[in-house]
Amino acid sequence: APASGDGRARVLAKPPVRKLAKDLGIDISTVTPTGPNGTVTREDVQAAAAPVADTA
């Protein structure tokens, strides 16, 4: 099981994508990864940031 606490070091994402999540105010450890080997992609972060209405 993933260690609790500081998820930042454990989530797989390219550094600029982690920065994007931070700028958008998103906790990247809550984003569902769709990239290779469970990597969080830029698109995953953007999807998590998009207002729910967009998906309607």
Added chain:
Amino acid sequence: MASEASEVDVIVLGGGSGGYAAAFRAAELGLSVTLVEKDKVGGTCLHYGCIPTKALLHAAEVADVARDGERFGVTSTVTGIDMAKVNEYKNGVVGRLHKGLQGLVKANKVNLVEGAGRLVGPNTVEVDGTRYTGRHIVLATGSHARSLPGLDIDGSKVLTSYEALELDRVPASVVVLGGGVIGVEFASVWRSFGAEVTIVEALPRLLPGEDEASSKIVDRAFRKRGMAIKTGSRFAGVEHTDDGVSVSLENGETVEAEMLLVAIGRGPVTEGLGFSETGVGLDNGFVATDERLRTSIPGVYAVGDLVAGLQLAHRGFAHGIFVAEDIAGLDPVPVEDAGIPRITYCDPEVASVGLTAAAAQERLGTDKVTTFDYNLAGNGRSQILATQGSVKVVQEVDGPVLGVHMVGGRIGELIAEAQLIYNWEALPAEVAQLVHPHPTQSEALGEAHLALAGKPLHVHG
């Protein structure tokens, strides 16, 4: 009565790094912009700061290289420094860049008003009797050299950087008051040009804003270059003598020299410009702003050296761009000082980004911070360049890189990479997975990250 100009979206007061960046970006975003400048666009950085000092530092490097050619097998000699030609070169660089910048003012369709402006209302700037109103105002009047009470700048024996840049000769000897960035850069230039140099700094070390390890290396290198360094020494007074000055220190010592450079810091240009009269809140002389660079008056922003913090041209650029984008409603991410790269262009160069080891330890606790210091003796390219120094990386234990601190010839350019690592909060292992080109100085940065990731390659015990 004053005449009135039609209202624009943005008035920028001051055409230095912060001001022109705000003006250009605002214009790019379709806003109408008036830029008020009383001297020359480009401000301190282009005309009296970054560019002319770095030209002098390059001439200094050329002198050192040519003097030291034998060591590399090149039979070369230096017979003198021709300050007239040095200045011609320096002014040539400034002139070309100034011309380019003037072209950009036109290309961006920024309305340049030449003259001294004054804030006369929350939306209004007055220049030579004409009133300009803007939906937004950006204050960008920059900074000027500070002095001490009783320490009068006469421009010939007691100088600030402003006068020092115009010297038509190399002083035989000079006392540099202040071991901060500007002080050590001038000290480095003059030493390379052959002067006897004494640096006086009240704090216990040179470059007190840098990581202690960096200060130590510079101190050692400067002494090796033959400079006298008096840290922890407070200035008491200066007297003019027949051939120069006699500088006395609080500890009773005196130092004689041809000139005294006063480089004890720069203060904001906020007085007599109507700022406080109009209600712009000041703090210690600087314009008080929030993290979005908003002053106490709605619609009025401040950028650059006016805002307390790092006094750097590229911080001004970043501020200017931020404010323009904020005005245009793009909701940009605020600019944080810690993420702004810092370079001191003395020999050896010093560069850093992020937190010092001490600051990181203070913030996170000693046991949460680890550092690795890679000595440039292990770096092939540095051996080739015959330079010494180190690359120190500060890391949160099991976490991202918190700071990078480097000293060495030509090391300044490397901080651009470190800046990405710091701002993108990369883990050492993520940097270590990638490969640095061989043989470069950048490999030292790579080696430090390899070591922190537990996989050192060229690390000597």
Added chain:
Amino acid sequence: MASEASEVDVIVLGGGSGGYAAAFRAAELGLSVTLVEKDKVGGTCLHYGCIPTKALLHAAEVADVARDGERFGVTSTVTGIDMAKVNEYKNGVVGRLHKGLQGLVKANKVNLVEGAGRLVGPNTVEVDGTRYTGRHIVLATGSHARSLPGLDIDGSKVLTSYEALELDRVPASVVVLGGGVIGVEFASVWRSFGAEVTIVEALPRLLPGEDEASSKIVDRAFRKRGMAIKTGSRFAGVEHTDDGVSVSLENGETVEAEMLLVAIGRGPVTEGLGFSETGVGLDNGFVATDERLRTSIPGVYAVGDLVAGLQLAHRGFAHGIFVAEDIAGLDPVPVEDAGIPRITYCDPEVASVGLTAAAAQERLGTDKVTTFDYNLAGNGRSQILATQGSVKVVQEVDGPVLGVHMVGGRIGELIAEAQLIYNWEALPAEVAQLVHPHPTQSEALGEAHLALAGKPLHVHG
């Protein structure tokens, strides 16, 4: 009969960049390692490649700087190049790094076997009659300079880089056959040292592996430096003359010179070492591997110049580290050539990472690729250094950076930052959000990203 040594986890055959990196990393990971080297640890790069050439290039830079001092106001002159001293300096650098590396072999507890090894079985290497068995074998025998049929290297008039590094004088004139990395680096050195230089290249441009824009700038700069460049010219033959050589081209031209440098490429060292006899699959002379650097024999890997692709020392490091981690079961990410930074250290320097514009267009379609070319004329620091060139960034439309291509004095170090941008698949806007230090050459990289992000700052029309 051969004696037997006890089995180890890893035998590495060849102690160059690829081999020693594999050995060190394997040892760090707790594996027992035997490293076989017939000459000197450090291999081509340290003794006959990267390091000595870059020392010569630095001496060349020193000569140029000292010769050109007047331009910066430094009254300097160069009266000669003392090749004995140049070589002393160069050998000093190599010697110090070699000593350091020998220390690392010991510190890492790698068992160094000095002698020529031969693969005699899928787990066995024989050296001077002793058989060493290893659970894994890493082939790392590197590469050697190639020649053409009928083109004999005599070591005095017709040389490869190997002999060229040992010259005790500067040739009055030289023909460089091959306009690739090694060719242009030697051409650059000799020109700075005062030789008449002619480069002959069969392909239509210098540095054919680089983006076409880079080749063009180097071509122009080299011509301005007084070199003769014959691209699209095929070598026909060489004759020895009384004072040198006469080189004839297929187009009927002949060029006379004191020496001919043959720099037409390097081939793998795979013959006579038992590779094919033992069943190691070869491809065009190179060892055939999959992306995890596995050869056709289980447990046998190949790294570095033996593996077709970029011939670079740091690729060797990356390969070596990868294989060691793979053997140790860490499941590392394969090393891709495109992400490896490339530098040519001639004057002006050339550096790149990722795809050329042409390659990107071929891969994604012309309309899916955009590029921005920032001229160093707009970069303050480059003006100060008096260097010309450009920074070109290739981007997928609305997507990440696909390649970076730079030319200019001292530009090589900047590719370390570009390498992060490329490998981390950053968007121009993500780079543009951060600020590059002023005044540096790295700002040119920043400006190119600002422009691609739609927010140019110092971009001249």
